[in-house]
Each structure stands twice: as structure tokens, then as C-alpha cells.
Amino acid sequence: DTAVSQTPKYLVTQMGNDKSIKCEQNLGHDTMYWYKQDSKKFLKIMFSYNNKELIINETVPNRFSPKSPDKAHLNLHINSLELGDSAVYFCASSSLAGNEQFFGPGTRLTVL
Amino acid sequence: QKEVEQNSGPLSVPEGAIASLNCTYSDRGSQSFFWYRQYSGKSPELIMFIYSNGDKEDGRFTAQLNKASQYVSLLIRDSQPSDSATYLCAVINYGQNFVFGPGTRLSVLP
Numbered sequence: 001d002t003a004v005s006q007t008p009k010y011l012v013t014q015m016g017n018d019k020s021i022k023c024e025q026n027l028g029h030d031t032m033y034w035y036k037q038d039s040k041k042f043l044k045i046m047f048s049y050n051n052k053e054l055i056i057n058e059t060v061p062n063r064f065s066p067k068s069p070d071k072a073h074l075n076l077h078i079n080s081l082e083l084g085d086s087a088v089y090f091c092a093s094s095s096l097a098g099n100e101q102f103f104g105p106g107t108r109l110t111v112l
Numbered sequence: 113q114k115e116v117e118q119n120s121g122p123l124s125v126p127e128g129a130i131a132s133l134n135c136t137y138s139d140r141g142s143q144s145f146f147w148y149r150q151y152s153g154k155s156p157e158l159i160m161f162i163y164s165n166g167d168k169e170d171g172r173f174t175a176q177l178n179k180a181s182q183y184v185s186l187l188i189r190d191s192q193p194s195d196s197a198t199y200l201c202a203v204i205n206y207g208q209n210f211v212f213g214p215g216t217r218l219s220v221l222p
Contacts, residue, residue: 033210041198043156043212055209090155094210100146101202101210103155 003027004104006091012110013081021076021107023091032074033092033101034066043090049074081111115139116203116213124219131188133199133216138182141206145177145184148200150215156200160186191220 004025013019025032034046047066048055054066063079078085091104116137125131133147144163148156162168162175162184174187184203188195201213 040214041150042214043200045210045212048210099144100158100161103157106155 004091004093004102006089006104006107008107009105010108010110012112014112015081015083017081018077018079019081019109020078021089021091021109023074023076023104024072025091025093025102025104026072027093027095027102029093029095029102030071031094031096032068033094034074034076035090035092035103037088037090037106039087046076047074078109081109083111085109086111114214115205115211116201118199118201118213118216120214121217122219123216124221125191127191127193127220127222129191131191131195131218131220133186133188133201133218135184135186135201135203135213136182137184137201137203137205137211139203139205140179140182142182142203143206144204145175146202146204147173147175147184147186148202148212150198150200152197159199188218191218193220193222196220 007022031050033048037043046060065077068074088106088108090106092101094101146161147159150156160175162177168175172189176185198215198217200215
């Protein structure tokens with residue numbers, strides 16, 4: 001039984017398209033996150049979100065938007081995809097902001 | 113200065129040796145410190161966390177924290193080839209933000 005799951009695992013798409021990545025956690029955690037890991041393997045936080053507060057990393061383009069239908073899900077929508085968006089995107093969750101995080105398996109996004 | 117710094121490596125050690133991984137952080141108000149391991153093509157997995165100055169041991173792993181020097185390290189005793197991975201240091205800073213270092217690639221040679 002997977003704790004943090006993401007779909008799809010791989011996503012290949014053309015520049016300019018709009019795509020979504022889904023994330024679900026069954027840990028009962030209150031806080032969820034999205035990270036981007038680029039080709040240099042640097043893991044950079046994009047968003048953190050609980051039911052009450054969305055914290056956006058100010059360097060994230062507004063083409064990226066998180067959407068949370070409920071506490072167990074945090075989806076990532078990306079509009080007008082660019083070549084530089086190619087990376088691995090990880091979803092994570094923690095019981096509270098500030099506690100250890102558990103990561104999903106990642107989604108490798110390739111923009112052609 | 114980056115908020116969390118690590119040597120990128122690769123750090124190569126022979127099998128059975130002690131691997132020492134180091135991390136420094138800039139926010140003196142940081143309270144919580146984590147070590148994650150990431151195998152190639154996989155997601156980061158938590159190895160240890162430490163909150164207080166001193167050492168914390170878990171099996172072959174020992175985390176060491178020195179808040180005065182703003183330094184946290186991870187020692188891996190009796191290193192095995194299966195320990196070969198990238199090790200990510202993460203810090204929760206004063207603003208309750210989770211910040212990762214760039215990671216150190218460890219290679220344990222049989």
C-alpha cells in the first residue's frame with residue numbers, strides 16, 4: 001500500500017501544451033508539497049500546502065498552479081509548457097509543516 | 113551564500129570503511145535537520161533526523177549536529193556498495209521552510 005502516489009510516472013509532451021500531475025497520500029498528513037528536481041539533481045520546493053495556507057516559492061512561474069480537492073490530494077497543473085520545465089517532479093507530505101516529509105515516486109516530465 | 117551547502121562529490125570510499133558526509137547551513141534559527149538518501153531514478157527516502165546537539169545513532173548510521181558551528185554530518189559505518197547513492201541534507205529553517213542541500217554523491221567501492 002503506497003503512502004504517497006503520483007500519476008503519471010512519465011509524461012512526454014509538446015511545448016505549449018497544458019498538463020497535470022496528480023498526487024495522493026494515504027498517511028492522513030495535513031501538509032503536502034511539490035518539488036522540482038532538475039538535471040543537476042537539485043531538489044527545489046515549489047509549493048507547500050495545507051488546508052489553510054498555500055505557500056508559493058516566489059521563483060515558480062505562475063504557469064504552475066497547485067489544486068487540492070481535499071486534504072489527501074494535491075495536483076499540479078502546468079500551462080503553456082516550456083522546454084525548461086523538463087525535470088522530475090516529486091510530491092511529498094508531512095504530518096505537520098516542519099515534520100519529516102515522505103516522497104512520492106516522482107513524475108519525469110519531458111517537454112519536446 | 114546558499115542556505116544549505118554540501119560537497120557534491122563524488123565521495124568514494126572502499127567497502128567496509130566509514131563514509132563521512134557533511135552539511136552546513138546558514139540560518140542560525142534552524143531547528144530540525146534531516147538526512148535523505150536518493151538512489152538514481154528513485155525518490156528521496158528519510159534515513160535520520162536530529163534536533164539536538166550531539167550524536168544520534170541508528171544502526172550503521174550516526175547523525176551529528178553542532179548548532180554553534182551550524183554543521184550537521186552523517187557517518188555511515190561499514191559502508192556497503194548498496195549505500196552508493198546521493199545523500200541529501202535538509203533543514204527546517206526559522207521560517208519553518210524545508211530546504212534541501214544539493215546532495216553528495218557517495219560511491220562505495222567493492
